[in-house]
Amino acid sequence: MPVYNVETYLAEAIDSILNQSHRKLELILVDDGSTDGSPAICQSYVERDERVRLVEKVNGGLGAARNTGVRFARGEFLAFADSDDIVLPRAYERMVTSLQRSKSDVATGNVQRLQSGRRWQAWNQSRSHVQTRRAITVAQEPALLFDMVAWNKVFRTDFFRRHAIHFPERKLYEDMAPMCEVFLLASGIDVIAEHVYVWRLRDEGDSISQRRIETSNLADKLEMIATVDRLLSLHDETTAMRDTFTFKTLDGDLWIYLRSIGAGASPAPEFISLLEEAAQTYWVGAPAEVKANTSQERRVLFELLAARRGSEIERVRDWYIEHADGLPIVVEGNRARIDRSAFPVSTDGLAVDVLDVTGERPLRATLTHASWSDRATLRVEGYAYIPAVTDGSQQIELLARSADDEAPHVFATDRCASPEANEWARDRTRPHDQDGFVALVPLGPLVADVSRDNARTWSFTVRVRQDGLEQETPLDTIWRGGSCAVLGTTLPAPGISVRGATDANKPLRLVASTTEYRLDSVDIDGSVVAVHPDSEVELVATSTDTKAVVPFRTDGVRSGSAAVFPTHPSRYWTTWKLRARDSDGALRPVSWIPEDRAHLRSGPFIAEFNLWGEAVVTERRDTLLVTSSRCDNGCLVLEGEYFDDQPVDVEIGLRASSAHLDHWTPVVVDGTRFTAVLPLHAEDWYGIERALPSGTYSVVARAAQTKTEKQVFVSNSGAVDLPLHFRTSLLRGQLDRAALARLTLKLQPPVPDVDLGRYALEANRRAFGDRAVVEPSDSVFFSVDMGAGAADSALAIHREIVARGLPLTSHWGVSDFSVPVPPGAVPVLKGTRHWYETLARARYVVNNYGGLDGLHRRVHQRQLQTWHGTALKHVGASEARAQHDAPQRLATIAAEAAAWDAVVSPSPYMTDLIRSDFLFQGTVLESGYPRNDRLARGDDDSSLRARLGLDPETRVMLYAPTFREELRSGWTASLFEGLDLDRLSALLGPGWTIVLRGHSFNARRADGDRSRGNIVDLTRHHDINDLYLVSDVLVTDYSSVMFDYAVTGRPMHFFVPDLKAYARRRGMYMDLADLAPGPVVSTVAALARGLKKQDVLTQRYHRKYEEFRSTYAPWDDGNAASRVVDWLLAESHVIPQDQQNDN
Known part of the structure; x- marks a missing residue:
């Protein structure tokens, strides 16, 4: 190593x-x-x-x-x-x-x-x-x-x-x-x-x-490529190997360098010259098959390089980046090509096929629902389209193909609307809301020649025709969250069974075979199951869980066979399969599918059929078996069968992870049936009903008193109607059957169908782009944490506007309707036409992150960037320069800064950073942070502690760590758990309450509440200022909370077990050990000791604390919001109400 x-x-x-x-x-x-x-x-x-x-x-x-x-x-x-x-x-x-x-x-x-x-x-x-x-x-x-x-x-x-x-x-x-x-x-x-x-x-x-854009890096790669090429040329069996290596060189090695160009990344001329030489060596002489297997964008780039037109590469790369979600395509005969008139450079002199994308715009087909409309007919629903090609008028056919290559059976489809296709299609050139299809597949022709010696398997494909273009693809993208997963088996004719197979990563298949043993009927009475086979045969039941065998014996009373099944009170479930003993002693499956496809129940036992059409008996305990589901008045209503020998009060809830739940809902049990009504909304801090946060939840249950977990499953019959899609004014929901017949609920913001998908998004962006003419509105558009919050400096500015009585409407951009916007403010949902229009018309925009989707420079608009904290760790250009895509990142930072009219600064230190690392040369408002006004005023915290559920008699330690890059995924991150809060709580004793407040990235993850004992998890509380005010001491690490908390004058401790690794990975402007106005520790024991002797430490760090505050928060005096609003109103036509003439 x-x-x-x-x-x-x-x-x-x-x-x-x-x-x-x-x-x-x-x-x-x-x-x-x-x-x-x-x-x-x-x-x-x-x-x-x-x-x-x-x-x-x-x-x-x-x-x-x-x-x-x-x-x-x-x-x-x-x-x-x-x-x-x-x-x-x-x-x-x-x-x-x-x-x-x-x-x-x-x-x-x-x-x-x-x-x-x-x-x-x-x-x-x-x-x-x-x-x-x-x-x-x-x-x-x-x-x-x-x-x-x-x-x-x-x-x-x-x-x-x-x-x-x-x-x-x-x-x-x-x-x-x-x-x-x-x-x-x-x-x-x-x-x-x-x-x-x-x-x-x-x-x-x-x-x-x-380091892909360095000329020396490329030169070394080309030298190694040339060495390998020479080695291969000396080998006897070289053709296939050299062709493979040439393809790897073009489609892999050189493409890595080409894709580093664009979006602000401009390579040196020497870099381009090396690429031109490489194209001459490897592209010009490459076999036609190798070139054909190279993607269309790469073909164009290599053709340009081979023609010594490398100076055009950056322009072409920028064009592809801009059109990543939809190239302008035209259909010419049976081929699809990029529209030459839209291409950024001339293709004269290049190979005729460089703009051909036929093979790279493959047909996309998805199966969304499948069920038996009757015993002999399969009904399928889905959608099919060719990205950037089909326009809703395409012909869609369903084909069943067998393994012996005989002519396929072709089934016509009826077209239908498909919001799902529109939502999932990443195609900005065309809508796909009319690309749905429904097909009925009669099973008769598919099973006509099925016999004991001739089972048949049919795989389904979808064929689409648009103008002269025709494509066919396996129907192997399958929604397995409902009916498709439980399609199971049907008996279309005597002695014939057909099983619908919807395995992951395989196309929809029908497997047709004969059934030798069948049951005409089944009766169940407690643990006694009586059956009536269609022929005289010995039956047994074998347990798939305990491996036990139960014989069926002749039952004179019921004129059939009956078996008494043993009970297993300690098991959640025990499953038995019914088997017939063949003449050779082998056990064979026994089929049973009742006409209504429903199960029979008596006590804890259920007689039913599995997905293979086999008769099974299942004993269930401590289980809720959901048989129907619906949305009613903003609540998810689940109904089904309840299995418990000794009924107890039961609660049901939605779990975002394995962590503890905040809220449970009582289940109404009536004998063997239950009804559960799960509210999908909750009252926020202001007393307003809000949606639950977007995310995926598991449906779970427990005994109300003992908290013992109970199982929640969905029956096969209950899953036939899944996925269940519903919409309320606050959210969109999708209830799915998950693995092992569990239930999951996906909640999303209620974006209107007309706004779903990439096409609608781009259409809305164009409608309210930088050239759009809009009527200004007397309003302020606030955006906090990219739509995830409604606090920070924006909340203080909003309150100042309200206090002054300004006739301005506060619009609050939100990612979903769980965000607790303040009373009087109007939430505006991200990704909707309403968002872009409201943002375009607003006279004032207040944002605390870099870019804002739909934000452009407008004559009638003032745009204020408040940022979200004083920086210790690298931000902006300093952070970008350490990344592999630094040029692109720096270009983005500069473009974002160009949209701002002013940036709020809390200190001279941040003013310098705003200039150097935000690349901003406009007005810096040296006003202090409006969000810290409450801290500077020392607002009363007596009622806050009660509302937050904190013991007023304990000391409150606020633990607020930042996120870690290695735990991050996009704009979310798992909580850093380097501090053992349980051990710390034990060391501090019962006189302390620990309040956990994760970073906003942690709040975006669908993790549960980590509250337990003296630990209270308030990561999702909307305003961290409330937590500052109720706390006695702060423990943090590299978070900007240290600079805000200094305004309170209360003590701080720094727990940094990963200080060196963090500083190297993220980079910091200052050494924390030198900067910190409190003890810097790396062990739980040291932290506990410091917290217990706070009085001594307060005296020790007094001077350093005051220097820290005067350096990083000198202007936070309680009036920052007032100064910021003064700037907003400067040269504005808006007149405060108390200054308006009544006439």
């Missing part, structure tokens, strides 16, 4: 190797002249694990470090790992075991990428590791040439040394050539399809592979 300045990731990388299931290993750490804390970390592992060796050398690069490590290696097998990556737990066990069995020279495993906590399949290995294969050669599997990296492999050491495999030194991409040599020389190669390695894309963007 080469090591160079990776202290942030090193321990995780080392641990991933030392914790391997294959324990017999030696880890050689090669420190390549690190200047950070990496050597000390290495040494600590040497001291505590005898399997670790440390080799130190002067800096020479990755190749030299690997070569050094090879010289010291003593094992039978050899592997490499990078010090910022992760080796998965069974990686070496899998690869070594494979090599021992196959006698191959090298084993290679699959790879995942990792960034900000998100993992995905690596592109190269998606080509090379499709399936596990052993003892193959690269000539047999040329796709291995996509896998030219060293760290996902295990080599036989003697093979590696016998062939003198050597890594080039002081070159980037040093593993390409030696790995090519390995593949060419190996007599056997094992390919492991399971993932063995996690390749990290660093958040700070400083790894070799992330």
Whole structure:
């Protein structure tokens, strides 16, 4: 493992190797002249694990470090790992075991990428590791040439040394050539399809592979490509391998550099020249098939480069970025092409097919519902369209194809509206709300020749015709949240069964076969089940859970067979399948599907049929089985059967995660039936009914007194009507059947159907774009935390406007209607036409984040940026410059700043940052933060504690950590849990209450309430100022809350167990240890000790605290909102009401 300045990731990388299931290993750490804390970390592992060796050398690069490590290696097998990556737990066990069995020279495993906590399949290995294969050669599997990296492999050491495999030194991409040599020389190669390695894309963007726009980086890549190309040219079986490598070079290696261009990223002329030479070498001479398999955008770019028109590349890339969600397409005969008149550069002289996108605009077909309209007819619903091509007038057909390639059965469809297609289509060029279809499939023709020796399987495809264009695709995108998942089996004719198969990633299939054993009827009385088979046969029931067998015996009373089933009071469920004993003694399935497809129940037992049409008996306990669902008056109403020997009061709720729930709703039980009414709204801080936050919830239940969990399932008959879609004035909902017949509820903002989808979004943006003529309105448009909040400085400004009696309407941009906007303000839903129109017409816009969708410079409008806190960690340009896409990010920052008329500053320190890192050259309002006015005034907190549910007799510690990049996904993040709050609570004792307040990114995650004992989770409380005012002390880390809290004069503590790693990953303007106006600690014990001796610490930090406040909050005197509103009104026509003439 080469090591160079990776202290942030090193321990995780080392641990991933030392914790391997294959324990017999030696880890050689090669420190390549690190200047950070990496050597000390290495040494600590040497001291505590005898399997670790440390080799130190002067800096020479990755190749030299690997070569050094090879010289010291003593094992039978050899592997490499990078010090910022992760080796998965069974990686070496899998690869070594494979090599021992196959006698191959090298084993290679699959790879995942990792960034900000998100993992995905690596592109190269998606080509090379499709399936596990052993003892193959690269000539047999040329796709291995996509896998030219060293760290996902295990080599036989003697093979590696016998062939003198050597890594080039002081070159980037040093593993390409030696790995090519390995593949060419190996007599056997094992390919492991399971993932063995996690390749990290660093958040700070400083790894070799992330510096794509550097000319030296490209030059090294091209040198390695040329070396591999020469190696392949010397090999006898070279054609397929060279074609594969050429495709990888074009579609992978060079494309990575091309896609780094645009959106503000302008490469040096030398960079473009290198790309032109590469296009001459690899594109011009590439086989036609290789070119055809390259995507359309890449074909255009390579043609331009080959024609020495590299100066046009940036313009073309910008055009593709702008049209990412919809290219202007025209249909010419049976081909789809980009409209030449809309393309940004001339295509004269280029290949005629460079604008052809026929193969890249594939038909998209989705099955949304499937059910048996009667025993012999399948009814399917869905939608089908070709992005940027079909316009709602296309012909849609459903085809059933069998495996023997006979002519398909073709079924016509009826067209219908499909809001779902419109919502999910990322196509800004055309609406797709009329792309739905309904088809009835008669089963008679499909089962006509089915016999015992001739079962048939039919797979369904969808065919679409638009003008001269025709496409067909498998119907393999299936909504499995309802009817499709429980389609099950039907009996269309005597002795024939047809099962609808809707497996994930497979097309809709019908499997037709004969049924030898069937039941005419079933009766159930308690644990006694009586059946009437259609022929004389011995029946038994076998338990799928306990493996027990229950015989059926002749029942003279019922003129059939009957069995007494044992009970299992301690199990939630026990399932028995009915089986017939064949003449050879084998047990065969028994079919039973009643006419109404409903189950029979007596006590805890249910007689029903499974998805294969087999008769089953299920014993249920402590279970709510939902058989119907609906939305009524803003509530989700669930009805069904209740299973409990001793009925107790039951509660039902919606759980966003495994965490504790705040609210439960009583279930009404009437005998064996239940009804549950779940409100989908709640009263907010202001006493106003709001929607529950958007997200996905599980439906859960428990006993009201004991809190014992009860099971909630949906029956197959209850799932036939799912997904259940509904809409109220406050939300949209979708109730789904999830895995194991659980129920999940997805809540979304109630965007009108007409505003759903990319096409509507772009249409609304155009309608109210920068050239739109609108009638100004006397209003203020507020946006806080990108629509997720309604507090911060905007709330203080709103209150100042109300207090002055200004005739201005407050519109509040919200991401959903759970946001508690203040009384008198009007919420405006993001992504709707109303949003864009209201934003365009407002005379004033107040925003606390960078960009705002739909915001443009307008003559009648003043735009104020309040920002959301004083920065300790890098923001704006300082943060962007450390990222791999720095030019694009910097261009975005500059464009956002150009829209602002003024930015609010709380201090000279922030004024300088606004200039340097927000790239803003306009008016800076040195007013102080309006949000801190309440803190400066010291508003009374006596009623706040009671309203927040806090014990007035305890000391309140507010814990407010910021988010961590490694736990982040987009604009959400999991809570950093480095502080053990339970242990801290125990150390502090009962006289303390700990209030947890996560970052706004944490609040956006669908995590539950973490309240327990003396810990109160108020992460979702709308206004953190309330929490400042009720607290006695703050514990934070790198959050900007420290600068606001200083206004209160109350003590602060800083818990930073990851200080070095955080500072390296995110970057900070100042050293926290020097800056902090309170103790900086890294252990729970130290934090508890400090909190207990606060009086001593307050005296110790008094002078530093005052310096901190005067430096970072000098203008927060309680009047900032007044000064900001004065600026808003300057040169404005709005006159306060007390100054208006009555006439």
